[in-house]
Amino acid sequence: MTVAATEPRVVAARRRVPRGSARRHIIAAATELFARRGYEATSVQEIVAAAEVTKGALYHWFGSKSELLTSIYRELLAEQTARLRDIAEGPGPVQERLRAAALDVVAHTADHVDELTVWARSAHLLDDEQAEATRRERRAYHDLFRDLVREGQDAGVVRTDVSATVITHMFLSALGNTHTWFRPDGPLTFAEVGEQLVALFVGGLRP
Template identity: 40%
Template sequence: MSEPTTEAGADSAGTTAPRRGRPPTTVDGLSVPERLVETAVRLFSEKGFERTSVQDVVSAAGVTKGAMYHYFSSKDDLLHEIYARVLRLQQENLERFAALDAPVAERVRRAAADVVVTVIENLPDVTIFFRSLHQLAAEQQAEVRRARRRYHETFRAMVHEGQVAGEFRAEVDPELVVDYYFGAVHHISVWWRPDGALSAEQLGEQYADLLLASVLPR
């Protein structure tokens, strides 16, 4: 599990308190938090989350423990941030697609393809996180579930919009559409390889085609 520290600055609810002090410095062109997260991704992938210590991470990142604890209260925080940054990117992209002045089918297509591409582009992050999710503290697991639920609800709202507009089949449960599609997307980390027949973009387009085929009127 985590390696807590009294330097962490966590409140009584277990949430991380705002850090104060100098702004992030850089190490080899990355800010200290970015370098720590990138290093954690590599070490968690090579050694596993449990077998990687905070000292392993800071040594490989070329920073001190004090510098790490300025930004992350524990090893759990690093694991959480690995996936949270992917979720933030996907949520931003989804909200941009949802707000487009375009037919709902086109917006759904673009969002569906994007989530495949962003999973593949961040495959080490996604793979490590789902492999180690059970080791996060309960409140951090709940936070991840809330963030994922927000994404799914935004996506589901577009499916429902298409049904109300008569563009999508009304008899299909939008919740089932979301669960079915994202179950398939989450499985990508199990089988996709960069030397395979399809690029990330090609796979995204094919997944999006399959999704639309399931909701468009027959």
């Protein structure tokens, strides 16, 4: 009786990202897919495939796709808030700190324009609990910026005929809505647009 020789079965192992870097890869993949395809049109399976991780790894770090979206924004907001606090509590005349704070939020936004654009377009899809948590953190950032404006008003270097709250919302809203009309193939970069917004902001503060 002839026994057919059999070759050992070789199963190619699917490539996986190194242990410890899965979370970073998930966030990067999700950001790229959300920006290119939209949050609603992107599936969890597409995210894990692009990130080269298992679905279990994604759910280890994030309870859902909406939690992933929220985490991307909240981490950027926490970073932005820490930077603003360092500037607000730092040395120098208040008018210089105000200008530095405005330039810093522009620079940070330009560095993370994809993530922030995804958030601006998709935040309304979150459930009430997630939305309220991010609103609280966003209000804390606004309050910190507003207090710096008020310090300028108290020092006599910022106009007082407009409330600090209106000044703050005017600048941050203008910057936050830039994604609705900015075009990467236009004559200005996002950073240049932001710098022009800062010029208008600083110029409009003078008493």
